[in-house]
Amino acid sequence: MARIELNHLAHQYAPGGDYALQPMQHVWEDGGAYALLGPSGCGKTTLLNIISGLLQPSEGRVMFGERDVTTLPPEQRNIGQVFQFPVIYDTMSVFDNLAFPLRNRKLGEDYVERRVTHIAGMLGLEDVLKRRANNLTADAKQKISLGRGLVREDVAAVLFDEPLTVIDPHLKWQLRRKLREVHEQLNLTLVYVTHDQTEALTFADKVVVMLAGQVLQVGTPQALFERPEHTFVGYFIGSPGMNFLDCQVDGSHAVVDGERIPVDPAMAEAARTAGGLLQLGIRPGLIRPAGADEPGLTVKVDKVEDLGDYELVTGHLGQHQIHVRLEQSEKIGSDGLRVVFPTENALLYADDKLVG
Amino acid sequence: MEKREYQWAWLMVLPVVLVVAFSAIMPLMTVVNYSVQDIFGPDSRFFVGTEWFKEVLRDPQLHGALIRQIIFSAAVLLIQIPLGIGLALCLPKKGPWVSVSLVLLALPLLVPWNVVGTIWQVFARPDVGLAGVFLNSIGLDYNYTGDSVDAWVTVLVMDVWHWTSLVILLCYAGLQAIPDAFYQAARIDGASRWAVFRYIELPKLKGVLLIAILLRFIFSFRIYAEPFVLTGGGPGNATTFLSQRLTTMAVGQFDLGPAAAFSLVYFLIILLFSYVFYLTILNMDREG
Numbered sequence: 001m002a003r004i005e006l007n008h009l010a011h012q013y014a015p016g017g018d019y020a021l022q023p024m025q026h027v028w029e030d031g032g033a034y035a036l037l038g039p040s041g042c043g044k045t046t047l048l049n050i051i052s053g054l055l056q057p058s059e060g061r062v063m064f065g066e067r068d069v070t071t072l073p074p075e076q077r078n079i080g081q082v083f084q085f086p087v088i089y090d091t092m093s094v095f096d097n098l099a100f101p102l103r104n105r106k107l108g109e110d111y112v113e114r115r116v117t118h119i120a121g122m123l124g125l126e127d128v129l130k131r132r133a134n135n136l137t138a139d140a141k142q143k144i145s146l147g148r149g150l151v152r153e154d155v156a157a158v159l160f161d162e163p164l165t166v167i168d169p170h171l172k173w174q175l176r177r178k179l180r181e182v183h184e185q186l187n188l189t190l191v192y193v194t195h196d197q198t199e200a201l202t203f204a205d206k207v208v209v210m211l212a213g214q215v216l217q218v219g220t221p222q223a224l225f226e227r228p229e230h231t232f233v234g235y236f237i238g239s240p241g242m243n244f245l246d247c248q249v250d251g252s253h254a255v256v257d258g259e260r261i262p263v264d265p266a267m268a269e270a271a272r273t274a275g276g277l278l279q280l281g282i283r284p285g286l287i288r289p290a291g292a293d294e295p296g297l298t299v300k301v302d303k304v305e306d307l308g309d310y311e312l313v314t315g316h317l318g319q320h321q322i323h324v325r326l327e328q329s330e331k332i333g334s335d336g337l338r339v340v341f342p343t344e345n346a347l348l349y350a351d352d353k354l355v356g
Numbered sequence: 357m358e359k360r361e362y363q364w365a366w367l368m369v370l371p372v373v374l375v376v377a378f379s380a381i382m383p384l385m386t387v388v389n390y391s392v393q394d395i396f397g398p399d400s401r402f403f404v405g406t407e408w409f410k411e412v413l414r415d416p417q418l419h420g421a422l423i424r425q426i427i428f429s430a431a432v433l434l435i436q437i438p439l440g441i442g443l444a445l446c447l448p449k450k451g452p453w454v455s456v457s458l459v460l461l462a463l464p465l466l467v468p469w470n471v472v473g474t475i476w477q478v479f480a481r482p483d484v485g486l487a488g489v490f491l492n493s494i495g496l497d498y499n500y501t502g503d504s505v506d507a508w509v510t511v512l513v514m515d516v517w518h519w520t521s522l523v524i525l526l527c528y529a530g531l532q533a534i535p536d537a538f539y540q541a542a543r544i545d546g547a548s549r550w551a552v553f554r555y556i557e558l559p560k561l562k563g564v565l566l567i568a569i570l571l572r573f574i575f576s577f578r579i580y581a582e583p584f585v586l587t588g589g590g591p592g593n594a595t596t597f598l599s600q601r602l603t604t605m606a607v608g609q610f611d612l613g614p615a616a617a618f619s620l621v622y623f624l625i626i627l628l629f630s631y632v633f634y635l636t637i638l639n640m641d642r643e644g
């Protein structure tokens with residue numbers, strides 16, 4: 001068990017080249033479940049490899065608790081890692097696979113037997129312990145990979161590199177739930193890399209959103225949803241992402257193509273001070289239809305998609321495209337959809353960063 | 357409708373059937389034909405049944421050649437397969453040296469087989485050859501034309517020089533295909549170098565090793581040109597292998613019947629061994 005501290009960490013693959021990871025300073029708490037979320041090439045796997053020790057950072061330090069592990073190889077770091085596709089030792093039985101990390105460390109066979117049985121029970125592998133690992137399904141193989149990480153009692157953190165990529169969709173949630181269970185039972189620090197927001201949001205206590213080698217926001221799934229600190233976070237999380245409308249600020253109103261939308265006065269003040277390119281951001285699900293005699297904004301409707309339990313309206317507010325999530329479609333009038341942006345849900349961004 | 361499609365399919369493979377018939381089946385049938393007849397001339401031939409097969413199977417010269425052949429092929433596999441795997445593991449995985457080493461390794465494979473024999477015949481000569489003179493100068497009494505052990509060693513070393521590259525190249529390709537994640541997982545699991553080889557590299561090389569062993573077995577079992585040029589099968593019969601014995605019989609003594617019978621037996625032996633290798637390696641996957 002350990003908390004992971006990234007001290008002024010940065011990485012360039014070639015000296016003087018571009019930063020694959022921009023300098024960062026983070027502390028990940030002991031026993032937390034963290035997801036690294038971002039599009040392909042954002043540096044999340046680089047960061048994971050630095051934590052696991054497969055890569056040495058060109059700048060800064062990695063601390064596990066009080067221990068500086070920056071220069072230590074993976075085998076001395078007490079971590080487990082689960083890779084994108086199952087990595088198992090084909091010729092060994094499931095038992096031998098799970099016992100491998102312990103036997104390599106020359107632990108007694110009694111102890112190995114006890115530990116492997118315990119972990120196999122936890123992962124639901126007890127029935128296949130004697131089978132050849134090669135003949136199992138992909139999700140069982142991923143459990144074996146995970147088991148090889150968990151079997152060591154000294155393991156400080158388990159790292160996951162998009163571990164559900166090759167798993168059948170209907171088994172994904174099962175495996176994810178198994179991960180949550182293991183996390184609750186063992187209270188390990190888990191770091192989970194993915195580009196799938198559903199995976200990240202359901203798995204993690206804290207999600208680390210990355211873009212182009214930079215950490216944009218670290219927060220709970222709720223915080224990322226309600227108060228994205230960067231327009232990319234708003235756009236990347238949620239389906240569809242947040243609406244962003246270019247605006248000016250006048251008093252305590254945001255002005256979008258002539259329409260005046262009331263916002264939080266303190267936020268409006270902060271936006272004026274910040275300057276730069278101003279945008280109004282609001283989640284499609286947090287826009288509500290206007291009441292009968294309530295003043296509202298008129299959205300010209302282009303398309304309505306029925307997505308089962310809700311309807312997604314794609315339309316225009318002035319020049320800007322906008323998405324609105326509706327419970328029912330009756331509220332769309334002949335001249336368009338009249339909506340209200342609740343003040344507490346309308347956020348202002350200056351040069352892509354949340355103000356206030 | 358379906359039936360017509362099938363007829364078309366047969367028509368489509370007809371060219372291949374014809375080519376195979378001319379190149380393989382018809383010559384093979386000729387040999388089968390010869391093997392059951394005693395032929396004196398175009399118009400005088402007698403059916404002899406299994407006579408030639410019986411004679412061939414009792415021929416002590418052939419027994420000797422067969423035993424030498426089996427020992428030779430076994431030695432070739434025992435030396436070249438481990439050596440090839442070992443050298444493949446030592447090759448650089450990336451960088452400019454990769455292409456340099458691959459080209460250097462491929463060179464022996466590009467040399468025509470009788471030229472290989474000629475090269476080693478000169479190279480190993482005790483009077484003027486570099487290797488021969490060197491070995492004698494350090495006190496070894498080396499002479500491959502006179503001493504059967506020396507001849508054997510020379511033929512073996514020549515074959516190792518000629519063919520180990522093939523095993524190396526196959527294994528190297530197999531090693532390159534192993535994803536990095538396996539090595540990373542092994543590091544995290546604290547595996548020793550030997551464990552990485554035993555539990556990751558060797559199992560993943562199984563497919564290419566099957567090819568390597570089959571090819572090396574077949575090539576070595578029908579080896580002809582190199583020992584023929586190097587030692588001419590001597591001294592005595594010490595390095596006379598099956599194909600050379602067969603050539604002597606068919607072309608030298610013109611015993612077409614026995615030679616044909618022998619060819620068939622020879623062919624069946626190679627087929628049998630190859631099948632056994634194939635099954636063994638295939639079954640390694642299924643146990644447990």
